[in-house]
Amino acid sequence: xxxxxxxxxxxxxxxxxxxxxxxxxxxxxxxxxxxxxxxxxxxxxxxxxxxxxxxxxxxxxxxxxxxxxxxxxxxxxxxxxxxxxxxxxxxxxxxxxxxxxxxxxxxxxxxxxxxxxxxxxxxxxxxxxxxxxxxxxxxxxxxxxxxxxxxxxxxxxxxxxxxxxxxxxxxxxxxxxxxxxxxxxxxxxxxxxxxxxxxxxxxxxxxxxxxxxxxxxxxxxxxxxxxxxxxxxxxxxxxxxxxxxxxxxxxxxxxxxxxxxxxxxxxxxxxxxxxxxxxxxxxxxxxxxxxxxxxxxxxxxxxxxxxxxxxxxxxxxxxxxxxxxxxxxxxxxxxxxxxxxxxxxxxxxxxxxxxxxxxxxxxxxxxxxxxxxxxxxxxxxxxxxxxxxxxxxxxxxxxxxxxxxxxxxxxxxxxxxxxxxxxxxxxxxxxxxxxxxxx
Numbered sequence: 072x073x074x075x076x077x078x079x080x081x082x083x084x085x086x087x088x089x090x091x092x093x094x095x096x097x098x099x100x101x102x103x104x105x106x107x108x109x110x111x112x113x114x115x116x117x118x119x120x121x122x123x124x125x126x127x128x129x130x131x132x133x134x135x136x137x138x139x140x141x142x143x144x145x146x147x148x149x150x151x152x153x154x155x156x157x158x159x160x161x162x163x164x165x166x167x168x169x170x171x172x173x174x175x176x177x178x179x180x181x182x183x184x185x186x187x188x189x190x191x192x193x194x195x196x197x198x199x200x201x202x203x204x205x206x207x208x209x210x211x212x213x214x215x216x217x218x219x220x221x222x223x224x225x226x227x228x229x230x231x232x233x234x235x236x237x238x239x240x241x242x243x244x245x246x247x248x249x250x251x252x253x254x255x256x257x258x259x260x261x262x263x264x265x266x267x268x269x270x271x272x273x274x275x276x277x278x279x280x281x282x283x284x285x286x287x288x289x290x291x292x293x294x295x296x297x298x299x300x301x302x303x304x305x306x307x308x309x310x311x312x313x314x315x316x317x318x319x320x321x322x323x324x325x326x327x328x329x330x331x332x333x334x335x336x337x338x339x340x341x342x343x344x345x346x347x348x349x350x351x352x353x354x355x356x357x358x359x360x361x362x363x364x365x366x367x368x369x370x371x372x373x374x375x376x377x378x379x380x381x382x383x384x385x386x387x388x389x390x391x392x393x394x395x396x397x398x399x400x401x402x403x404x405x406x407x408x409x410x411x412x413x414x415x416x417x418x419x420x421x422x423x424x425x426x427x428x429x430x431x432x433x434x435x436x437x438x439x440x441x442x443x444x445x446x447x448x449x450x451x452x453x454x455x456x457x458x459x460x461x462x463x464x465x466x467x468x469x470x471x472x473x474x475x476x477x478x479x480x481x482x483x484x485x486x487x488x489x490x491x492x493x494x495x496x497x498x499x500x501x502x503x504x505x506x507x508x509x510x
Contacts, residue, residue: 119173120450123148123180123197123221125188125212127160130226131203133442134255136167138201138224141443142450145173148180148197150187152204152306152503154510157183185503188212192219199251199453202226205309206317207499210235210242217246222453224446226255227325229465231317233473233493236466243462251458253449254465256329260448261441263406263416264330267398271334275412276393282373284331284389286324290351290380302501311355314497320346320361320479321472324377328475329468330389330400331365331373338471339365339373341486346479350380363475375475403436 122144124135138144146164151157165175180197182190188208191200192215199222202212210230216223223246230236246252258264271279293308309315316322332338344363351359359380365373388401396410407415452459470490477493478485 119143119145120222120453121145121147121196121198123150123191123194123200124160124164124203125150125191125200125216126203126205126226127151127156128203131201132160132163134201134203134224134226134446135164137442137446138450139164139168139171142446144199144446144450145171147176148182148191148194149176150182150191152184152187152506153508154183157181184508185506189215192216192221198222199224199449205306205315206231206322207309207315207497210238213239213252214242217242217250217252220250222251222449222458224253224255224449225465227329227465228317228321228469228472229254229462230469231314231321232495232497233470233490234496236470236473239466239469240463243460243466246458246462247460248458251449251452251460252462253445253452253459254461255445256326256461256465256468257441257445258326258330258438259333260445261438262444263437264400264441266416267400267406267408267414268334270408270412270414271391271398272336275396275408275414276391276398276410277395279335279369279371279391279393281371282331282335282389282391284327284373284375285386286327286375286377287381287384287386288323288377288379289382289385300507303506305499305501306506311351311357313356313358315499316357317469317472317497318357318476319377319379320358320363320476321469323379324361324375325468325472327377327387327389328365328375328472331375332468332471334389334391334398335367335371335373337368338467339367339474339487341366341484342474342478343484344475344478345482346476350378358479361475361479363478365471365475400437402438406437 122135122138124131124146127149135146139146146168149157149160151160161176161181180194188211191197200216202209202216202223202225204212206228209225209228213223213225213229229239243252291310293311296304296307299307305312305315310322342363342365344361346358346361348359351357360378361376363375365375367373386401388399391398396408396412398408400406407413449459474485474487474490477490
């Protein structure tokens, strides 16, 4: 892990002061007049917020479909590195939006190849862009979209290395007050989770003493792509590549770790961890499991464990133990607060649930309203001018995961200050211009 000089470290610590990141900022620039799209473009079909999707894989398609279905948006542009993915996305959205009276996506709004991110960002046919590309590209793509003056919904993680996360915080400052910049932590919009956390923050657990969280998942199957080059196969199956994804703790486990930060209203000051690749197929570079102890302020230790090779079982849960009670927040199963101030969601499912994993993030049970509420709020923030800015929150949660990752990679405790001194930039080592992206 690289070390910066003392002055640089001080600046970095100030940039991500943990007392400043909490919450989601919603603000409009003083004197900035917002006209709803319907007042500008006329017809009901054309009044919808126009969305461009950058990255037409499973999660990106789910994000953009939710924006159409529950946010009232319209997908008008698509961008992807590969021709087959781009055509698959076009077919999906042309068919899906036909029933809503929307015209087919114009050929001029289909952007292919390494420069697709720049072209879609500068398209006059979009108001907002969903970024769902491999995580190593998120910072570059986010920077281009904000520079072009487009609202953005960026999938997590916002970055895979410390300098990247720092850059995202800077990008957020550029967007502040003039654009919505949302990050894909949809659970923070899920009604039962929102109410549970509100009660915890009001003291329902008393003094929190400790916590426990886990993300137990199976291996994410991807096609073999026998005719692809090694570089193309890495990109298409980026979830198996630690550099392109940030590893499973940064790319997948971040949802559970973000909830821990949310509940504790802080980030850890230190972590100790182990991990390894047991159970992963040959050629995969991502870890298969992590075991981490995150040390938060006020002497709160949270143990976290994860797997991504387990067969026949899926479970994600966070539990916190306080002087007045205990909370539990699983994806599926009993959710609520037990103790002096008990609470459970009215009409909620208190059974164990189906426990099914979804690589696209489409879940039922406790998360049934997570995506719809998140996407609805994003579109409303654009239409109303009450812009969201979740850049710093997204960066802090990514950095928290990197803290655990670094502790596991080095097999020694790592402090937050140690982490923030890292100048290591992760590089894919892939020349995108040499790819056969047309198929």
